[in-house]
Amino acid sequence: MTEQGQHRVVIVGAGFGGKYAARALRKADAHVTILNGTNHHVFEPLIYQVATGLLSPGEVATPVREFFRGQKNTEVLQGWVTDVDPDARTVTATAPDGVPYQVPYDTLIVAAGTTQSYFGNDRFAEFAPGLKSIDDAVELRARIMSAFEMAELATDPAAAERWLTFVIVGAGPTGVELAGQIAEIARRTLPGEYRRIDPAKARIVLVDAVDRVLPTFSPESSAAAEKRLRKIGVDVRLGTKVVDIDATGADVQTSAGTERITAMTKIWSAGVAAAPLARRIADATGAPADRSGRILVEPDLTVPGHPEIFVVGDLMSLDKLPGVAQVSIQGGGYVGRTVRDRLAGKNAGKPFHYFDKGNIATISRFSAVADLRGLRLSGLAGWLLWLGVHWAYLPKGRNRASSLVRWAVAFLGRSRSERAVTSQQINARAALRTVASTSTAASLKQTEKDQEVAAELTSAG
Amino acid sequence: MTEQGQHRVVIVGAGFGGKYAARALRKADAHVTILNGTNHHVFEPLIYQVATGLLSPGEVATPVREFFRGQKNTEVLQGWVTDVDPDARTVTATAPDGVPYQVPYDTLIVAAGTTQSYFGNDRFAEFAPGLKSIDDAVELRARIMSAFEMAELATDPAAAERWLTFVIVGAGPTGVELAGQIAEIARRTLPGEYRRIDPAKARIVLVDAVDRVLPTFSPESSAAAEKRLRKIGVDVRLGTKVVDIDATGADVQTSAGTERITAMTKIWSAGVAAAPLARRIADATGAPADRSGRILVEPDLTVPGHPEIFVVGDLMSLDKLPGVAQVSIQGGGYVGRTVRDRLAGKNAGKPFHYFDKGNIATISRFSAVADLRGLRLSGLAGWLLWLGVHWAYLPKGRNRASSLVRWAVAFLGRSRSERAVTSQQINARAALRTVASTSTAASLKQTEKDQEVAAELTSAG
Numbered sequence: 001m002t003e004q005g006q007h008r009v010v011i012v013g014a015g016f017g018g019k020y021a022a023r024a025l026r027k028a029d030a031h032v033t034i035l036n037g038t039n040h041h042v043f044e045p046l047i048y049q050v051a052t053g054l055l056s057p058g059e060v061a062t063p064v065r066e067f068f069r070g071q072k073n074t075e076v077l078q079g080w081v082t083d084v085d086p087d088a089r090t091v092t093a094t095a096p097d098g099v100p101y102q103v104p105y106d107t108l109i110v111a112a113g114t115t116q117s118y119f120g121n122d123r124f125a126e127f128a129p130g131l132k133s134i135d136d137a138v139e140l141r142a143r144i145m146s147a148f149e150m151a152e153l154a155t156d157p158a159a160a161e162r163w164l165t166f167v168i169v170g171a172g173p174t175g176v177e178l179a180g181q182i183a184e185i186a187r188r189t190l191p192g193e194y195r196r197i198d199p200a201k202a203r204i205v206l207v208d209a210v211d212r213v214l215p216t217f218s219p220e221s222s223a224a225a226e227k228r229l230r231k232i233g234v235d236v237r238l239g240t241k242v243v244d245i246d247a248t249g250a251d252v253q254t255s256a257g258t259e260r261i262t263a264m265t266k267i268w269s270a271g272v273a274a275a276p277l278a279r280r281i282a283d284a285t286g287a288p289a290d291r292s293g294r295i296l297v298e299p300d301l302t303v304p305g306h307p308e309i310f311v312v313g314d315l316m317s318l319d320k321l322p323g324v325a326q327v328s329i330q331g332g333g334y335v336g337r338t339v340r341d342r343l344a345g346k347n348a349g350k351p352f353h354y355f356d357k358g359n360i361a362t363i364s365r366f367s368a369v370a371d372l373r374g375l376r377l378s379g380l381a382g383w384l385l386w387l388g389v390h391w392a393y394l395p396k397g398r399n400r401a402s403s404l405v406r407w408a409v410a411f412l413g414r415s416r417s418e419r420a421v422t423s424q425q426i427n428a429r430a431a432l433r434t435v436a437s438t439s440t441a442a443s444l445k446q447t448e449k450d451q452e453v454a455a456e457l458t459s460a461g
Numbered sequence: 462m463t464e465q466g467q468h469r470v471v472i473v474g475a476g477f478g479g480k481y482a483a484r485a486l487r488k489a490d491a492h493v494t495i496l497n498g499t500n501h502h503v504f505e506p507l508i509y510q511v512a513t514g515l516l517s518p519g520e521v522a523t524p525v526r527e528f529f530r531g532q533k534n535t536e537v538l539q540g541w542v543t544d545v546d547p548d549a550r551t552v553t554a555t556a557p558d559g560v561p562y563q564v565p566y567d568t569l570i571v572a573a574g575t576t577q578s579y580f581g582n583d584r585f586a587e588f589a590p591g592l593k594s595i596d597d598a599v600e601l602r603a604r605i606m607s608a609f610e611m612a613e614l615a616t617d618p619a620a621a622e623r624w625l626t627f628v629i630v631g632a633g634p635t636g637v638e639l640a641g642q643i644a645e646i647a648r649r650t651l652p653g654e655y656r657r658i659d660p661a662k663a664r665i666v667l668v669d670a671v672d673r674v675l676p677t678f679s680p681e682s683s684a685a686a687e688k689r690l691r692k693i694g695v696d697v698r699l700g701t702k703v704v705d706i707d708a709t710g711a712d713v714q715t716s717a718g719t720e721r722i723t724a725m726t727k728i729w730s731a732g733v734a735a736a737p738l739a740r741r742i743a744d745a746t747g748a749p750a751d752r753s754g755r756i757l758v759e760p761d762l763t764v765p766g767h768p769e770i771f772v773v774g775d776l777m778s779l780d781k782l783p784g785v786a787q788v789s790i791q792g793g794g795y796v797g798r799t800v801r802d803r804l805a806g807k808n809a810g811k812p813f814h815y816f817d818k819g820n821i822a823t824i825s826r827f828s829a830v831a832d833l834r835g836l837r838l839s840g841l842a843g844w845l846l847w848l849g850v851h852w853a854y855l856p857k858g859r860n861r862a863s864s865l866v867r868w869a870v871a872f873l874g875r876s877r878s879e880r881a882v883t884s885q886q887i888n889a890r891a892a893l894r895t896v897a898s899t900s901t902a903a904s905l906k907q908t909e910k911d912q913e914v915a916a917e918l919t920s921a922g
Binding site for chain 2: 038039040053056057058059061062063065066068069070075076077078079095096097101133134135138145146149150152153192193194195196401402405406409415417418419420421422
């Protein structure tokens, strides 16, 4: 479909970086191909609201090709990019049915984002999933909602307590927002719905090795956030390192020694690493990478020695810029404009300059903290800013309208629109059947046979 | 949590039958326990809209325990009921983590509904899933949306055509509604978004062995529905029996002989069978069952010889009543009131009487057919009635509000709010990797290694 001789731009990933790069190329004299593993762009700042039942997947995940419908020089292909060959100038992607295909490029823009990192402890993943994709969000929602169901079924108070304890590892924005939402689920949404347990007694533990929450924010905002978290009943454990995670809890270490936190539900929001594609590019081009695998780019976001390969967003390492949406959005736009100008024969030598618009994180309804340029807001003022900013950035009018309905329902009322848990997730959970759950499954009157099964599982565990 | 000596009513299933039975027991002198396999009640008449991206799961699946929050004599436990022991008067359920537990009852109300039936051809299930649960809806949505993505990746026109052909087996309300929606996705939602294929050229084939669509409707409504389906480009194939289904298509038989319809996406809406629990009850009580496994009940909906066991909805067989929502709703209400009156010492001997409110099925936007008592509507009039009725029956104000936003978006505009496909479904699809897909995955420039893989898959298939 490429016109003979037309410049081919391939963009890997339709997150913020890829989307804004493609958008900036809308009038470029080029054939643009966007490759994305799923069929949707995810509005990452609100994905925690899918995990906690406030929004539906479709409200934060919009079809990539719908967005580029009217941009005639741009096509969208679904596929996970697994490799780049800088000599042959091709990328290799995997189609939804698992079969690989290749796409040639003249200019390559890599915006493949990050994956969860467990800092070498990959065994944690099974017990403490992270929150990077819609799949993750649906999985977390199932674990959170099902934990209360399991607690209701528990005959043993200790088992109920295990199911009512939630450990969130990592007190960055995602961890703080999840902790706040789980606290609201337990104390506002669910009370009155259970007959045997009191969901409001759920224990939410937010653990981080550093000494404050939201470490990328100002110390004042960190303090305000921590205060608010404690007020809504989150057990904030700072200076606390997680040394092990298994089916029934986490082992944590403080200066005072090691402690066991018993909890069936654990969530990991402690770290990210560059997508595996970064290593392939580094290996193939000889480009240097930082500790977390991000590629050290030139001031114009190209790979050293490869002016035809750009890296943007969470995959690039430059001037210690943080891994936030704004860096991806601005980097994507910059690269798109650079490529457009190059093709138009204009001088495009101006280096990338990041404009820090500030940070914002919501703690609970009507409460957020925001660090803007010279301005700090917390509480209701911060929350109203959060509402305005996120609503403005939400793609497409229809998502804004339905999200507003959902938010009104949840913030003014107490219910949440998206609590349905599919069996797919329940079945995935069943694979996690553990020692703890055997005493939890909680017969009202357990038969001998069931007790035998339980005994077997216990000894197997 | 049962008060000493209080009558224990156990309700199996929180579909329409179970929900309305429990509701009618709100002032009964009884302890009511609802057992349901998932955490939600599904509003089944709109589940096809989840499968086709119009509504989110949460809009048709509402938490069971939220509905019964204020009904203090009622508790909800999550579990799939696998067995009933009428002598010991206990039911056995499986908790979300797979461990069984038992619940004793004095009165049992069974409203376990139906499962998909392939009339003995269970091998069809893998290739042609049905639409009974939210899981099914999410799976179907993934197949439908991904088919267009795969077509865009196809290099071979025949492969693209296979991906752009959809076969729906069974022309009852679900089949008709799905066919209409897929036609609208292809002809209204997606055009303009693809660069290599024309989604509007998708072929939607609706197959049924009987000689009219919507066979439970009046012949006039069937004719109006068929006409409208043909107008929106659905290939309606009546008097056509499906004899085989595999990865790449379906074999159908007419009076003229056998024919092959090549199609990657097949959907089964041809039949249902009673939930497996019906057989357990029939075996344990000696109750007679009909051909599809439904239990032949007494006029008061009890199991013969067991006045303490009621069967309602799709699981009961009485006077050839159809398997529609109204039979479940009215049967559930009747049984709940019967039990309440019995406990109050009142005469509760009046047999169940079904009041037929009529049938309604939507074909496409602004077009539906409705058979009411003595009144037939089609086209826009039918559609407005459909809108009013479904909106009125949708549970909870918040779902009504957000559904209305979604419907306005889709019916007045052309987009659909819920098109995001998760990798979970894509991964499930990958298991279906077939001969056909190897020629589909469509390298723009396939490497030798990929061709080897393709060759292996071809020979393996």
